[in-house]
Amino acid sequence: MEKSAIISKGRWTPLFLLALMLFFSFAIVAQEQKEYVEYKGEVVNDRNGRSISSAYLALNNSNISTITNSDGEFSLKVPKDLTVATVTISVLGFQSKTLPLNYFKSEDTEIRLAETVEELAEVNLYQATNAKLLVEEMLSKKDENYLSDQSLMTSFYRETIKKGWSNVSLSEAVVKIYKTPYNSPKKDLVTLYKARKSTDYDKLDTIALKLRGGPFNTLYLDMMKYSEYVLRPQMVDSYNFKMDEPTKINDRYTYVVDFAELDRSDPWYYGKLFIDAETSTLVKAIYSLNVDDRDAAAAMFVKKKPGGSKVYPIELNYEVDYAQNNGKWHYAYGRAQMEYVVNWKKKIFNSRYKINSEMVVTNWEKYSGDDWKKRNDLIHPNIVMVDDVSGFSDTEFWGSNNIIEPEKSIQNAIDKIKRKIDRQ
Incomplete structure (x- = not known):
């Protein structure tokens, strides 16, 4: 299998890769006693x-x-x-x-x-004026501010693909993450504890989009753990940083830094960093990848496509949030929103696909053992959920695990699936 990252402009760029192929689905029902x-x-x-x-x-x-x-x-x-x-x-x-x-x-x-209405710019706590120095301090304090122990995290992952306004594919999973310390170069490990998926063939063309990477797509958004993907210390000079209006997150005063890559010969990152004013900790990041250069973007993100078609991304947006526990911060939520266009040579109209993947950490605990990898079936960073996950289930399938409540449109798709299952 190919690695889910490539080298671009001297840095690693995460690949949310797509393969355009056919795929199948079937149903399964599981139950768990409520506790x-x-x-x-x-x-x-x-x-x-x-x-x-x-x-x-x-x-x-x-x-x-x-x-x-x-x-x-x-x-x-x-x-x-x-x-x-x-x-x-x-x-x-x-x-x-x-x-x-x-x-x-x-x-x-x-x-x-209630909305935050306090005039934060007048608060004496805000003394930072040099955005670049603030970001350098944020990166230098990673070992001090983030989890230094290995831990086990339970997370919920959802991946949806829409063609136009219609849901055509839904994958969900309760994920177990072996989270390595933030000061360790070792990668996190992931296993699917429970998973389900479904695809609506009636709304698909002769092809279907596949997102390669599954839960890793959102896990790798952990900018402080995987700084090599967007913002490693050696790359600070490759960005322009500018102070924005401060804000509050969880009632804590927060600096806001706008950033954008200087080299724009390839797709380039830009967005906002939210940095805790007291500890210089990154607590949130909202950013995008500029993909105006369609050919370069297609070469970077599209791995397979049918002959006679042109496939390229037109929008790539990301978000990562961190939570604090006992003075240490850790990855709490990641979301990637992508939109792709499929153009056919002999068709007047193109097809637009929107892909949304998000993962929230719903529970975690310190882990002091060394045998977790041996006791679990790990998934590969190149996993394709629609290939490697089969079946769908009723709501009891998730048991006591917390999930992200489905959106109304997704809930309608789930209800249709349930009705089909009930008739089988």
Whole structure:
């Protein structure tokens, strides 16, 4: 198998590779005994009632967490024996809120967050004026600010492919991650604990997009662990950095640094770094890869395509979020959003595919053993979910594992799949 990365301009660039082929799916049903209480609801803007996506819900004094979907909806599963607890809800641009667990209901819990309106530029804490020096300090403090112990993380991964506005492929997995220390050059290891997938053949052309890399696509967005992909210390001079307006994340004052690559002969990165003002820790990054050069982008990202077609990416956006526990930060959430165009020589209209992959860490624990690799079937960084994962299941399949609540359009696709299964 080819490596899922290539050398570009002297640095590693992650490949979210696509292969255009046919694939099949079939159904499977699994069940697990419930040992948890599930709470569902929505996080909304207190001012206008609009839903808030990517809001982080963390069960305090535990490692249990989840995140809201694009509709602001969440599902939080908590062990039955944990009745007295609090949950903190936080998201960029809003004041965090901590609520008792008994506030939550099995359905229709509404959480309202107020927008952050404080004039942060006047706060004395903000003294940084040199963006480049701030980024260099951020990178130099990696060993101090991030997990220095190996750990086991439970995560939920979802990968969707849309043709136009229709869902044509859905893959989901509960993932176990052997997370190596941030000061270690060793790569993280991943195994699929539970997985399911489905493909709607009626809405596909004679080809279907395949995203190679699966959970690794979002795991490699961990910019502080895999700094070689975007921003390693030796590359600082290759970027232009500029201070933006500061903000708050989880009620902590945060610097915002805009960055963009100087060399634009190939696809180039640009975006925002959110750096904790007190500790110089990267707590969030939102960035994109400019792919205006279609030929260069196609050569970088498309590995296989049918004859008579031209395939190229037109938009590539990424996000990574970190969470803090006992003074140390770790990867908490990653998302990659990609859009591709397929042009056929003998067709007037092209086909557009949108691919969204995201993964949230829902639980983690320190791990002191040395036999995890031997006891688990590891997946390869080149995994293609639609090839290596088979079947679909009902909602009981996930048991007590936290997931990202499906968006409305995805939920409709899941409901159709369930109806097909019930008729079998």
